[in-house]
Amino acid sequence: MNRFGLLTVAVAAVAAIVLPFLLKPFGIYLISMWVVLTIAAIGLNLTLGYAGQVSMAQGAFVGIGAYAVALLTAAGWPFFPAFVIAGLLCFAIGWLLGYPALRVQHHYLAFVTLAFNTLVFLVLRNEEWLTNGTYGIAGTERPHLFGLSTDGARAFYFFCLGMLVLLAAATWWMLRSPWGRAFVALRENPIRALSLGLDTRRYTLMAFALGSTLGGLAGGLYAPLVQFIEPNSFSLNMSFNLLLMVIVGGSGRFFGPFVGALIAVLLPEWMRIAEGYYLIIYAMLVMILMVFCPTGVLGLVEKLFKPKKPPAAAAAPTLKAEATSR
Amino acid sequence: MASFIQLLVSGLATGAIYALIAIGFTLLWQTSQTINFAQGEFVMLPAFFVLTAMNLGAPYWLAALIGIALAVVILGVLFKAIIVDPMIKHGVLPLVITTIALSLFLKESVKDFYSSQAQPFPALVAPRDLHFLGAVVSLQSVVVLAVAVASVIALHLLLNKTRLGRCMQATAQNPTVARILGIPVGRMVLYTFLINGVLVAIASLLISPIYLAKFTNGETLGMAAFIAAIIGGFNQVRGAILGGIILGVLDNLSAAYLSSSYRGAFPLLILIVVILFRPQGLLGRAEERAV
Numbered sequence: 248m249n250r251f252g253l254l255t256v257a258v259a260a261v262a263a264i265v266l267p268f269l270l271k272p273f274g275i276y277l278i279s280m281w282v283v284l285t286i287a288a289i290g291l292n293l294t295l296g297y298a299g300q301v302s303m304a305q306g307a308f309v310g311i312g313a314y315a316v317a318l319l320t321a322a323g324w325p326f327f328p329a330f331v332i333a334g335l336l337c338f339a340i341g342w343l344l345g346y347p348a349l350r351v352q353h354h355y356l357a358f359v360t361l362a363f364n365t366l367v368f369l370v371l372r373n374e375e376w377l378t379n380g381t382y383g384i385a386g387t388e389r390p391h392l393f394g395l396s397t398d399g400a401r402a403f404y405f406f407c408l409g410m411l412v413l414l415a416a417a418t419w420w421m422l423r424s425p426w427g428r429a430f431v432a433l434r435e436n437p438i439r440a441l442s443l444g445l446d447t448r449r450y451t452l453m454a455f456a457l458g459s460t461l462g463g464l465a466g467g468l469y470a471p472l473v474q475f476i477e478p479n480s481f482s483l484n485m486s487f488n489l490l491l492m493v494i495v496g497g498s499g500r501f502f503g504p505f506v507g508a509l510i511a512v513l514l515p516e517w518m519r520i521a522e523g524y525y526l527i528i529y530a531m532l533v534m535i536l537m538v539f540c541p542t543g544v545l546g547l548v549e550k551l552f553k554p555k556k557p558p559a560a561a562a563a564p565t566l567k568a569e570a571t572s573r
Numbered sequence: 574m575a576s577f578i579q580l581l582v583s584g585l586a587t588g589a590i591y592a593l594i595a596i597g598f599t600l601l602w603q604t605s606q607t608i609n610f611a612q613g614e615f616v617m618l619p620a621f622f623v624l625t626a627m628n629l630g631a632p633y634w635l636a637a638l639i640g641i642a643l644a645v646v647i648l649g650v651l652f653k654a655i656i657v658d659p660m661i662k663h664g665v666l667p668l669v670i671t672t673i674a675l676s677l678f679l680k681e682s683v684k685d686f687y688s689s690q691a692q693p694f695p696a697l698v699a700p701r702d703l704h705f706l707g708a709v710v711s712l713q714s715v716v717v718l719a720v721a722v723a724s725v726i727a728l729h730l731l732l733n734k735t736r737l738g739r740c741m742q743a744t745a746q747n748p749t750v751a752r753i754l755g756i757p758v759g760r761m762v763l764y765t766f767l768i769n770g771v772l773v774a775i776a777s778l779l780i781s782p783i784y785l786a787k788f789t790n791g792e793t794l795g796m797a798a799f800i801a802a803i804i805g806g807f808n809q810v811r812g813a814i815l816g817g818i819i820l821g822v823l824d825n826l827s828a829a830y831l832s833s834s835y836r837g838a839f840p841l842l843i844l845i846v847v848i849l850f851r852p853q854g855l856l857g858r859a860e861e862r863a864v
Binding site for chain 2: 301347350351354355357358359361362363365366369372373487490491494495498524526527529530531533534537538539541542
């Protein structure tokens with residue numbers, strides 16, 4: 248990362264710490280939502296952006312995580328064991344969802360995961376004995392950390408922010424480990440990766456499992472943040488939204504999900520000045536952005552700040568381009 | 574048995590409408606690799622063109638023609654020129670996001686500029702029941718089925734019996750060779766978008782009297798079309814037809830005989846099974862691509 252990038256991250260970090268002291272409760276809720284959805288989007292970016300496995304089921308994993316934490320804490324469990332269980336559960340289910348990816352690719356995989364998402368939604372809605380159906384579950388407890396309660400909006404925001412930093416750091420480290428290289432190899436050329444002795448089968452499953460785990464953990468924070476979960480929150484719309492965050496931010500770029508989530512969470516709210524038409528304007532802006540810069544916001548920034556590179560390298564984030572930019 | 578026939582006929586009618594939508598969907602995929610996530614909204618929208626025209630005083634037949642024409646221009650020509658053409662060279666995913674945004678845009682536009690309430694929509698024929706083998710079948714289902722079948726036959730004749738259709742098939746199978754052979758590939762791709770416009774408009778005219786015209790109609794319709802297209806085979810028109818029919822019949826029968834709260838799940842389970850064991854679809858072929 249260059250000096251400009253470091254500076255931007257530093258400014259963003261300061262803003263993330265100072266902002267909650269300046270905002271009203273709803274503003275704090277929104278940036279908390281940004282933090283939570285960023286975690287889920289980082290997971291999807293891992294699966295989709297780095298490992299190249301199209302998943303339209305990330306919203307389902309957020310839902311599974313949210314329901315796991317909400318149900319377990321309601322049954323008297325403390326938050327942290329429930330949170331870990333949510334992650335493990337999503338790891339296991341994500342691993343299983345990876346199996347179709349061994350057989351089919353691209354748009355077929357998109358449709359399998361899409362169908363999976365709808366199935367999860369139907370189970371959440373119909374199995375009332377477990378999930379309370381469309382009535383949802385209200386009032387998930389917020390955790391206590393070192394004897395400190397995070398019941399307040401600001402305290403919970405910082406708790407989520409801490410989780411984001413922790414998980415993002417872990418992801419960053421993982422992407423620089425041989426695993427991360429293996430994921431990119433899987434995306435760029437699976438046959439070559441296989442011929443070089445990579446166990447592509449294991450890495451494909453792992454890409455799904457790890458991405459889903461992050462989705463589940465985000466869900467584990469979502470339930471105590473929103474305080475009310477119901478099946479509709481985790482329908483396809485959530486998955487589309489997360490996909491939008493990854494692509495709009497810049498898929499396969501580490502900070503892409505941060506930017507994408509910022510746009511997807513805050514832009515519709517800013518557009519509220521346009522009253523009833525805000526979703527129309529939001530949808531238009533997304534379309535315009537995609538038409539003019541399909542590599543996402545970070546792709547656009549890269550293009551603007553690296554005019555010397557040949558356009559071919561800037562257009563496609565290939566393995567070679569990533570290796571040289573380090 | 575009587576109720577079975579009844580369910581079967583209404584299932585066939587819905588299935589035929591799904592098939593129309595799915596055919597357009599597969600055509601766009603074959604010629605331009607566009608996965609149109611707004612296809613359901615494309616079906617929702619023409620009904621509102623028709624209603625607007627009728628509010629301005631046009632009779633039903635004229636309003637229907639205006640609706641089809643607007644669908645061809647807006648959902649065919651403009652969709653291709655403004656959204657698909659600039660994006661297609663950047664791969665499938667940005668285009669997917671854009672069509673998702675487009676579906677949101679169309680839905681919200683209809684809600685804000687027309688109405689958020691379900692609108693009654695004129696049927697092609699007056700409601701009447703037909704008695705057939707002891708079962709009561711609504712005339713509307715039969716008419717829907719007839720119109721859908723006629724549309725599919727017309728499309729089949731166009732694609733297989735005319736020079737234009739052959740050119741379009743060549744474009745879908747191998748654009749490079751088609752260009753070498755002197756086929757104007759760009760224009761052929763445009764034609765598939767126009768055909769899609771006509772198909773969604775017809776589907777809209779057929780389905781809106783049943784479901785009422787509402788801005789959220791596209792959600793279920795779009796999903797049904799995807800599933801139909803994949804079950805049948807992404808690369809065959811007759812695959813999309815088979816998929817649509819299976820889906821419509823299955824939907825009606827499973828809701829009646831198995832479980833209505835999980836009626837949405839059966840098509841998805843079939844979808845998953847088909848993708849895992851026959852990813853090219855029931856009628857699709859793995860290598861060959863044909864219109």
